[in-house]
Amino acid sequence: MTDTQTWTGSPEPAADPRAALQQLPVEVGKAVVGQQAVVTGLVIALLCRGHVLLEGVPGVAKTLTVRALSAALHLRTTRVQFTPDLMPGDVTGSLVYDARTAEFSFREGPVFTNLLLADEINRTPPKTQASLLEAMEERQVSVDGTPRPLPDPFIVAATQNPVEYEGTYTLPEAQLDRFLLKLTMPLPERDAEVEVLARHAAGFDPRDLEAAGVRRVAGPDDLRAGREAVARVQVDRQVLAYVVDLARATRVSPSLSLGVSPRGSTALLQTARAWAWLTGRDYVTPDDVKAMARATLRHRVRLRPEAELEGVSVESVLDSVLAATPVPR
Known part of the structure; x- marks a missing residue:
């Protein structure tokens, strides 16, 4: 199943792209309650041209968050519901025979967008999951030997349910390792959930973001300027x-069978730079690294079976690594 959301027109780039991008959590908050950290993570991914794995139980507004961010950023977004019968061509596109011209022409798949929401990505077989690898790494799709570039910006926001394993891959x-960040979307606090119900009682329609007051506050030009500044x-x-x-501390942790690779340490450097710039500085501090370490590294390590049996979690291991690693002064 595929849904596409396109925003027409072209807003003027802001004089201060950082200030424009800093407005996004507030703007998305008009439609989504209590997920500011996730919105900031998605903005960092866009600044780093990286992809995001969103993990949360059904009903915590994963899809709505992505749609609202897309509206506030003036980006085209496409949602694909990943199912066991989804084929690679359903995602990337395929050659279609035209009887009138007796020729094959390429029909673009939903991956040709700015923000691809891959809903429940772990419900589709590995062959279809793998069809995204070239798009995620090379930002292109090759069909019949011909590479076709994807739009810029382009990121994948893939979701998965952490508690349901039947029928998943x-x-x-x-x-x-191709995902820059893994962001967790928790259940809302009591006050936040009361606010969610209050909005619905007042007539909030998650399908009508314009009525919710979500407006464009930034655009692709601001993202490009932001990337140049982050660099x-x-x-x-x-x-x-x-x-x-x-990264090296995770490789020798007795609780982990797989530590962070050099790609992971490079990713942590990228996200720390983006976080530093977004929070108003042109240099990185150890606190910036700490701020992004969990989201950048949690999906790049694997617990030993015996550690899992003892109730050890990835989060606790990363907390120990952060606490034990000397911080430069």
Whole structure:
């Protein structure tokens, strides 16, 4: 199943792209209650041109968050419901025979968008999951030997349910490593859930974001300017060494059978730079690295079976690594 949301027109780029992008959590908050951290994570992914794995039980507004962010950023978004019978061509597109011209022409799949919401990605077989790998890594789709570039920006926001395993296919480590961030969407606090019900009682329709007051506050030009600014954020060599020390500490942790690879440490450097810029600085501090460590690394490590049996969690292991690794001064 595929749904597409397209925003027409082209808003003027903001004079201050950082200020424009900082408005996004507030703007999305008009439609989604209590998920500001997730929205900020999605903005960081867009600044880093990375992909996001969203994990949460059904009904915590994963789809609505992505749709509202897309509206506030003036991006085209497409939602694909991943099912066991979904084929690779249903995602990437395929060659279609035209009887009038007696020729094959390429019909674009839903992956040709700015923000692809891959809903319940672990419900489709590995062959279809793998069809996203080229798009995620190379930002192109190859059909019949011809590469076709994807729009810019392009990111995948894939969702999965953490408590339902029947009829699912576990994502392989190679694909998990392609996601820049893994963001968890928790159940709302009591006050937040009361606010959700109050909005619905007042007539809120999640399908009508315009009526909810969500407006465009930034656009692709602001993202491009932001990326250029993030690339200029300075990183001291001691902070680089700190990132490496964190990654190496996961590789020798007795609770982990798989530690963070060099791709993971590179990802942590990227997200820390984006976080530093988004919070108003042109240099990275160890606190920036700590702020992004859990979201960037939690899906890149694997617990040993005996640690799982003892009730150890990935989050607790990462907390221990952060606490034990010396912080540069």
